[in-house]
Structure formats: structure tokens, C-alpha cells
Amino acid sequence: MARGTRTNLATLAGVVGDNSPVDRPAVGGAPTNVPLSELAPNPRNPRDDLGDLSDLVSITGTQLQPALVVTRDAYLRLYPEDETKIGLARWVVINGCRRLAAAENFGRPNLDTVVKDEVAKDRMTLLAAAVIENVGRRDFDVIEEAKAVELLIGECGTVEMAAMKLAKSKGWISQRRALLNLAPELQAALRNGELAVRTARSLAQVPPEAQVQVWAAEQERGHKKPEPDPAPEPENREPTRTPVTAAKVTRSFRRMEADPVTIADALVDYLDADGLQTLIQALTDRH
Structure with a gap:
């Protein structure tokens, strides 16, 4: 054939x-x-x-x-x-x-x-x-997987058929293919274990010419010394909290140009088991 x-x-x-x-x-x-x-x-x-x-x-x-x-x-x-x-x-x-x-x-x-x-x-x-x-x-490694998936899609003709042959979801196929959009330096870092797959998927959404700079900035932020804890507030005073609204969260996701898979990963990291159940129920109620 x-x-x-x-x-x-x-x-x-x-x-x-x-x-x-x-x-x-x-x-x-x-x-x-x-x-x-x-x-x-x-x-x-x-x-x-x-x-x-x-x-x-x-x-x-x-x-x-x-x-x-x-x-x-x-x-x-x-x-x-x-x-x-x-x-x-x-x-x-x-x-x-x-x-x-x-x-x-x-x-x-x-x-x-x-x-x-x-x-x-x-x-x-x-x-x-x-x-x-x-x-x-x-x-x-995942870059080898991504290249192999791309070859298979070329033979199958469609993403759907390649996913069926591998018994994988179309989302898994798309995530692996996205890694081929990474700059060569980031692909090498991913293969060497210096770059996490989750971070790599986010960086793959950034224009190629800016990916290395964005990753370097993220690394620099990660190596900064933590700020000293502020002086404790009086016991009889409620701590000041900035209210978080849905609009603020939406703006944050838009600034990052986050895709649904990345948003899901972030929510799994942020929420505990009870929080995830509440989220699922809330999404179900709004459907």
C-alpha cells in the first residue's frame, strides 16, 4: 500500500x-x-x-x-x-x-x-x-513517540485511524504531535529529563522563536529565593484576601493561551479529590 x-x-x-x-x-x-x-x-x-x-x-x-x-x-x-x-x-x-x-x-x-x-x-x-x-x-522517550506517531498518521491518512491502531485517544495523539513544535533545544532538554512533559506541552503553544526565552524565564523564577514570611497579623484581625472571580481566572487562561488539556492538568494539580468532585458536579450542572 x-x-x-x-x-x-x-x-x-x-x-x-x-x-x-x-x-x-x-x-x-x-x-x-x-x-x-x-x-x-x-x-x-x-x-x-x-x-x-x-x-x-x-x-x-x-x-x-x-x-x-x-x-x-x-x-x-x-x-x-x-x-x-x-x-x-x-x-x-x-x-x-x-x-x-x-x-x-x-x-x-x-x-x-x-x-x-x-x-x-x-x-x-x-x-x-x-x-x-x-x-x-x-x-x-516522548520525542521518539511523537515522531513515530507522526509517521503512523502519514501511513494511516487520518489522526482517527492512527489513534485506533494504537488504541489511544485523539487527545493523546495531539499531545504527542504538539511536542514536535518545540524548539530543538527544548526537545533535547525533554529527552534528557531536564524538561517535564507537562511544561513542554505548554511551551509548545508558544511561538517557536520565543520558547527558549519563556522556559529560561520560568527556570529563573523557580530558582529565586523565597520572600521572607511577612510579620504575623494580630490574632484579632482577619487576614486580607483578594477575592478571586471567574472573570479573573478566565483572563489568566487567555493570557497564557491555555488549551483544554493544559487547563485540566492545572486543575488536577490545584484541587484535591473533593475539589475535583465539586468541579465535575459544577460543570455537569452548567451543561
């Missing part, structure tokens, strides 16, 4: 849930032990970097989960331009590229695999299989 070609919902339903080629083994498909020389990693793996493989050092003795592979012919029907990348390999690893790399790195000569050519029925299904394996993993 060509990039961007749409698949109707009936076709899509046949490869998700109980019928998913990713979620269950093929009927009668028993793991087969294959020499590493006959395996090639997926050239379309959405990961930029396989990361630290030390957590897979035990693969030299035990492989807990077989790698999912497709035959050379099935893969090349979708990506004939990748023939030089897979060399003479008989199978292409779709799920299990880290296991393959760990086996090569730590001296295991072979890998247990399960062949599922139905995963290579079209580009959308193959890419979704590779993305599903990685999304949510601790070592798969």
Missing part, C-alpha cells in the same frame, strides 16, 4: 483487538530458533536509538519472549527500496530489535522468532506493529 493510502474501517477492524497480528501468536506458530546472520533489524524502526542494552544481558542464557519477524519477500513487497539495508537476511525483525542488538552485543548466536507475514499486509499495519511495541516503554 502506498504511503498515505486510506484503509476503510472494516479492513482496519480485521487487524485490531482479538484479530490483531501484533497482540496474539499466529495459529500453530511456534517459536523457531534462527541464526543472527539470517536476521535483519527493521529499517523502519521508529526508534532513533536502541538505548542502553544492559537490561537485556540475561539474553545470553534466556530469551523470555520471541522476536516477531516477517519474511524477506513480505517486507520487500512493501519497501523494495530497503533491499540493500537488509542484505541477505531471510527475515526482518519487526518487534524485538533491541533483543536482536543485545544478542549481537552479548554474544548470543541465535534468536527465538515467530514469523507473522500478516503484519506486513500493508505499510500501515507494519509500522503500527513497530510503534505499539515501543509506545509507553521507559526507554522510549
Whole structure:
């Protein structure tokens, strides 16, 4: 299937849930032990970097989960331009590229695999299989996720279909895609753990040329020494409080150009459990 070609919902339903080629083994498909020389990693793996493989050092003795592979012919029907990348390999690893790399790195000569050519029925299904394996993993950072999601949308043709393939909400898809609007410096900070995802989502709403300055200003505010506590007021005097009105809160959100997801995050941070219940009831009453 060509990039961007749409698949109707009936076709899509046949490869998700109980019928998913990713979620269950093929009927009668028993793991087969294959020499590493006959395996090639997926050239379309959405990961930029396989990361630290030390957590897979035990693969030299035990492989807990077989790698999912497709035959050379099935893969090349979708990506004939990748023939030089897979060399003479008989199978292409779709799920299990880290296991393959760990086996090569730590001296295991072979890998247990399960062949599922139905995963290579079209580009959308193959890419979704590779993305599903990685999304949510601790070592798969959110920028990699965002890039992978963007690739999948390109294959699916619509956000709705990509969300269905990943079993994610459209809101989750939109949040990940927004991170690609971050300046390169902020993307690097996010990947290094210096920038929180929640803050990154807010910064993604700022014009790119101003994002770094806004983040620097927020960091500076966070490092300022706290003001000394004011002198206590007399016990018989009520503390002065500035009344908060809905109009003031609305103006604050407008100044920040806050989107609904960011507003929801802020309210979850601000309110306790009882406050959230009261908020939900208030919104219900006004609906």
C-alpha cells in the first residue's frame, strides 16, 4: 500500500483487538530458533536509538519472549527500496530489535522468532506493529513517540485511524504531535529529563522563536529565593484576601493561551479529590 493510502474501517477492524497480528501468536506458530546472520533489524524502526542494552544481558542464557519477524519477500513487497539495508537476511525483525542488538552485543548466536507475514499486509499495519511495541516503554522517550506517531498518521491518512491502531485517544495523539513544535533545544532538554512533559506541552503553544526565552524565564523564577514570611497579623484581625472571580481566572487562561488539556492538568494539580468532585458536579450542572 502506498504511503498515505486510506484503509476503510472494516479492513482496519480485521487487524485490531482479538484479530490483531501484533497482540496474539499466529495459529500453530511456534517459536523457531534462527541464526543472527539470517536476521535483519527493521529499517523502519521508529526508534532513533536502541538505548542502553544492559537490561537485556540475561539474553545470553534466556530469551523470555520471541522476536516477531516477517519474511524477506513480505517486507520487500512493501519497501523494495530497503533491499540493500537488509542484505541477505531471510527475515526482518519487526518487534524485538533491541533483543536482536543485545544478542549481537552479548554474544548470543541465535534468536527465538515467530514469523507473522500478516503484519506486513500493508505499510500501515507494519509500522503500527513497530510503534505499539515501543509506545509507553521507559526507554522510549516522548520525542521518539511523537515522531513515530507522526509517521503512523502519514501511513494511516487520518489522526482517527492512527489513534485506533494504537488504541489511544485523539487527545493523546495531539499531545504527542504538539511536542514536535518545540524548539530543538527544548526537545533535547525533554529527552534528557531536564524538561517535564507537562511544561513542554505548554511551551509548545508558544511561538517557536520565543520558547527558549519563556522556559529560561520560568527556570529563573523557580530558582529565586523565597520572600521572607511577612510579620504575623494580630490574632484579632482577619487576614486580607483578594477575592478571586471567574472573570479573573478566565483572563489568566487567555493570557497564557491555555488549551483544554493544559487547563485540566492545572486543575488536577490545584484541587484535591473533593475539589475535583465539586468541579465535575459544577460543570455537569452548567451543561
